Amino acid sequence: MAKSSKKLTPRLRKLSVYLYIPNIIGYARVLLNCYAFGVCFSNKWLFSVLYFISFVCDAIDGWCARKFNQVSTFGAVLDMVTDRISTASLLAILSQVYRPGLVFVSLLALDIGSHWLQMYSTFLTGKTSHKDVKDSTNWLFKAYYGNRIFMGYCCVACEVLYLILFLIVDTQSESLVDVVGSSLQQGSLLSILVALSLFGWAIKQVVNVIQMKTAADVCVHYDIEKKQKP
Amino acid sequence: MANVKKTAPRLRKLSVYLYIPNIIGYVRVLLNCIAFYLCFSDKRVFSVLYFISFVCDAIDGWCARKFNQVSTFGAVLDMVTDRISTACLLVILSQVYRPGLVFVSLLALDIGSHWLQMYSTFLTGKTNHKDVKDSTNWLFKAYYGNRMFMGYCCVACEVLYLILFLIAGKQSESLVDVVASTVRQGSPLSFLVALSLFGWAIKQTINVIQMKTAADVCVLYDIEKKQKP
Numbered sequence: 497m498a499k500s501s502k503k504l505t506p507r508l509r510k511l512s513v514y515l516y517i518p519n520i521i522g523y524a525r526v527l528l529n530c531y532a533f534g535v536c537f538s539n540k541w542l543f544s545v546l547y548f549i550s551f552v553c554d555a556i557d558g559w560c561a562r563k564f565n566q567v568s569t570f571g572a573v574l575d576m577v578t579d580r581i582s583t584a585s586l587l588a589i590l591s592q593v594y595r596p597g598l599v600f601v602s603l604l605a606l607d608i609g610s611h612w613l614q615m616y617s618t619f620l621t622g623k624t625s626h627k628d629v630k631d632s633t634n635w636l637f638k639a640y641y642g643n644r645i646f647m648g649y650c651c652v653a654c655e656v657l658y659l660i661l662f663l664i665v666d667t668q669s670e671s672l673v674d675v676v677g678s679s680l681q682q683g684s685l686l687s688i689l690v691a692l693s694l695f696g697w698a699i700k701q702v703v704n705v706i707q708m709k710t711a712a713d714v715c716v717h718y719d720i721e722k723k724q725k726p
Numbered sequence: 727m728a729n730v731k732k733t734a735p736r737l738r739k740l741s742v743y744l745y746i747p748n749i750i751g752y753v754r755v756l757l758n759c760i761a762f763y764l765c766f767s768d769k770r771v772f773s774v775l776y777f778i779s780f781v782c783d784a785i786d787g788w789c790a791r792k793f794n795q796v797s798t799f800g801a802v803l804d805m806v807t808d809r810i811s812t813a814c815l816l817v818i819l820s821q822v823y824r825p826g827l828v829f830v831s832l833l834a835l836d837i838g839s840h841w842l843q844m845y846s847t848f849l850t851g852k853t854n855h856k857d858v859k860d861s862t863n864w865l866f867k868a869y870y871g872n873r874m875f876m877g878y879c880c881v882a883c884e885v886l887y888l889i890l891f892l893i894a895g896k897q898s899e900s901l902v903d904v905v906a907s908t909v910r911q912g913s914p915l916s917f918l919v920a921l922s923l924f925g926w927a928i929k930q931t932i933n934v935i936q937m938k939t940a941a942d943v944c945v946l947y948d949i950e951k952k953q954k955p
Contacts, residue, residue, distance in 0.1 A: 506949075574941075577838050581838055584837060585833070591821065592820065601762065601818075608837065619848040620798070716739050716743065716799050
């Protein structure tokens with residue numbers, strides 16, 4: 497350990513982390529998203545495919561990191577920031593093509609707010625991941641975080657719902673309620689997919705709200721405990 | 727110490743939630759909600775409410791220090807409110823200007839740079855991402871070394887976005903046309919737009935540099951962790 501790490505200069509060591517395989521997948525995700533949003537209005541299907549591939553890469557790079565022993569803090573942050581920005585950008589696009597657009601602006605606010613507060617409270621309590629929540633008393637919270645598959649379903653449901661909403665809108669400024677209502681009433685495969693996605697999306701948003709409250713409590717407790725142990 | 731034991735944990739929590747600067751924070755959130763609800767029907771009311779919220783941002787920090795009610799929750803509430811209000815304004819701008827993706831990109835840069843900054847602040851144990859002393863970049867030092875300059879750049883961004891929203895005539899205007907014609911007018915507005923553009927450009931450059939610096943902090947954190955098991 498001593499010999500080989502002393503041979504590597506600090507710059508080379510830094511570069512090697514930037515060139516980890518999962519981090520390269522992360523850069524590919526960023527490029528895919530940039531390209532996808534560049535074509536989102538001119539070619540909806542291409543946009544959706546690229547966006548979805550990026551989403552799949554999100555799962556793959558975590559697996560690669562563990563498999564190749566290339567887990568890095570930078571990789572985790574790159575992942576998180578790419579997720580937040582891609583979801584925010586998709587919600588921004590949706591707010592342009594649906595009425596009332598402010599619904600999607602509100603969802604954007606909830607997404608950023610809840611994840612920001614979560615991350616802050618994770619740091620304050622020294623937990624390694626905001627997904628390692630064990631001591632919350634809320635039953636929905638426990639059900640959500642206790643079951644990784646259920647959690648995965650809710651997260652995927654959100655992205656799928658937003659993508660479907662973007663794909664099925666015909667003209668600008670369509671009424672959101674009308675579009676969702678008519679797609680559910682069709683009784684087609686699309687209806688089932690929309691219904692399933694809506695359910696998972698709803699649970700995720702409720703968990704986001706609860707998480708903001710829980711994380712705020714963590715921030716407050718942190719200060720109280722700091723005062724008691726000077 | 728004894729009266730701390732008398733106060734129940736729930737009451738102690740409640741007292742922090744009721745700190746004066748935190749109440750100002752809740753007012754800011756409400757102001758922003760009302761502002762964005764009205765943004766298309768009454769642009770001027772929106773701008774006034776948004777600006778008042780921005781002013782409260784400065785006031786609540788001052789109140790926290792004056793009343794000795796500084797809290798982590800208050801700092802987070804402040805930061806999150808800032809990020810969300812700027813993000814929402816950029817989304818609105820992406821609807822009224824072509825190409826809208828310019829504002830979506832600015833949104834991405836704002837979220838990305840502040841997120842990475844916050845992460846790197848935690849990793850290095852600094853109390854505040856504004857306490858940067860050891861960066862070698864000259865612009866970085868100039869920016870963070872001078873609070874007034876920093877304040878000017880931050881205010882310039884918000885003022886530029888508000889002005890752009892106010893002067894947009896109808897839907898889907900070309901951004902380049904609107905900015906160029908405003909600057910060419912030679913009016914006080916032209917002057918204000920030019921000043922804001924300058925500060926905005928510096929802030930965005932800082933944001934980009936900050937992403938790189940913060941990424942380096944994350945990488946160095948892992949390297950140092952490996953060397954001291």
